[in-house]
Amino acid sequence: MGQASGFLRELRHRVKDEVHYEISIDSASTSLYGELGRTIKISHSGEKACVHCGRRVKKLYQNGYCFPCVTSLAQCDLCIVKPHECHFQQGTCRDEQFAEDHCMIPHYVYLALSSHVKVGLTRKGRQLTRWVDQGAVAAILVAEVRTRKEAGELEIEIGTFMSDKTDWRKMLIGNVPTDINLRELKEEMLQRVPPQWEPYFLKEENTVYEFVYPREAGFVPKLTSLSLDKTPVVEGVLRGIKGQYLLFDHGVFNVKKHAGFQVELSLANL
Numbered sequence: 001m002g003q004a005s006g007f008l009r010e011l012r013h014r015v016k017d018e019v020h021y022e023i024s025i026d027s028a029s030t031s032l033y034g035e036l037g038r039t040i041k042i043s044h045s046g047e048k049a050c051v052h053c054g055r056r057v058k059k060l061y062q063n064g065y066c067f068p069c070v071t072s073l074a075q076c077d078l079c080i081v082k083p084h085e086c087h088f089q090q091g092t093c094r095d096e097q098f099a100e101d102h103c104m105i106p107h108y109v110y111l112a113l114s115s116h117v118k119v120g121l122t123r124k125g126r127q128l129t130r131w132v133d134q135g136a137v138a139a140i141l142v143a144e145v146r147t148r149k150e151a152g153e154l155e156i157e158i159g160t161f162m163s164d165k166t167d168w169r170k171m172l173i174g175n176v177p178t179d180i181n182l183r184e185l186k187e188e189m190l191q192r193v194p195p196q197w198e199p200y201f202l203k204e205e206n207t208v209y210e211f212v213y214p215r216e217a218g219f220v221p222k223l224t225s226l227s228l229d230k231t232p233v234v235e236g237v238l239r240g241i242k243g244q245y246l247l248f249d250h251g252v253f254n255v256k257k258h259a260g261f262q263v264e265l266s267l268a269n270l
Contacts, residue, residue, distance in 0.1 A: 005262075006026035006263070009024035012019070018213060021033065021241050036238075039236065040235065041267075042235070045262045048262065049260055052065055053197035060260045086149035104148075105124065106123065108127055108144055108152050110131075111182055113137055114136045114137065116176065119158040120218050126208070131209065134212060138210070142186055171243060174220075213242040219239045222252075225254065228263070
């Protein structure tokens, strides 16, 4: 990869022996596999555009949306981050077709080990993407429910005795406990939730999915958030990638947070 310019999008990835990342500019993606040790330079032109409608704006919200889209799109509604507050049945959904395609379909509830063990939810079939975006090193499926709302309700039940948040700092450092048994935790958790959820438990599905992220041996990132709003050029030697973060000696760069920024990107040898 030499240079590319356009509007930045979130990192894409594939799960193999280790997570293989791609960085996307507009609709084109370039692999970052095997690129550790090279210098990445990301220069922001000052222009921003909504990832949905393409409108040029001064400020973006929720990882790349303009204000009109944030206040009108179903995927930007509060119920996306608080699924138990789904209001589809009340007839007030912003986009019923979006709800039918994304919310009124089977969802998984899971346990993941990132900064610590947490409970989460995701659409069925999207679990690998969700786990990698959260920087999980291991995960296990707990239940399969009929809708996103039900997944949110079960997550709330489990959240009364287990965290549903990821500490991005601890996740990036990678200093997570090595003695956690997700299968045992799943079994203990299933004993604690109300019995009406039992028909949805995945009791026979005990696969623990594990993930390895590209990182130079022994490297510990400096937990300084690099922002193109504060400094229009971010440049450094790529030491690792985890979740949606590029890891440099002098800080970490959240790619997804900068979706919609117009950039010129170059990757060069030291």
